[in-house]
Amino acid sequence: MTIDQSRKWLTDWHFRDRNGADVKAYDDVQLHADATSVSPGTVAVDMIPAGSVGTVIFVTEDEPVWLSIECDVGDGFAFAENFPATDVTLHRTAEEKRQNA
Numbered sequence: 001m002t003i004d005q006s007r008k009w010l011t012d013w014h015f016r017d018r019n020g021a022d023v024k025a026y027d028d029v030q031l032h033a034d035a036t037s038v039s040p041g042t043v044a045v046d047m048i049p050a051g052s053v054g055t056v057i058f059v060t061e062d063e064p065v066w067l068s069i070e071c072d073v074g075d076g077f078a079f080a081e082n083f084p085a086t087d088v089t090l091h092r093t094a095e096e097k098r099q100n101a
Helices: 094-099
Strands: 014-016 022-024 028-031 035-038 053-060 066-073 076-084 088-092
Touching: 022 053, 022 088, 028 066, 035 066, 053 076
Parallel strands: none
Antiparallel strands: 014 022, 028 053, 028 088, 035 076, 053 066, 066 076
């Protein structure tokens, strides 16, 4: 699956996760459903399992909100595209990541 080009994808946008928390691009989220992996990534997997954590790269501005996410998988990363925002929760904000770097 590739990113849906019929939608407007942004890096300076925000959305509400399944718990109502405000999430924006570059925040980390936890997946609550399996995601289909797309390439390129550093690991070859077909599915990214629910419970995985990833960084939101792009967000659609219209409803339903979809995400492009770089997910930590094993010893590398894989990408999920067109993933519904209703299936994620905020894990850590970009600001929190910078403070702990």
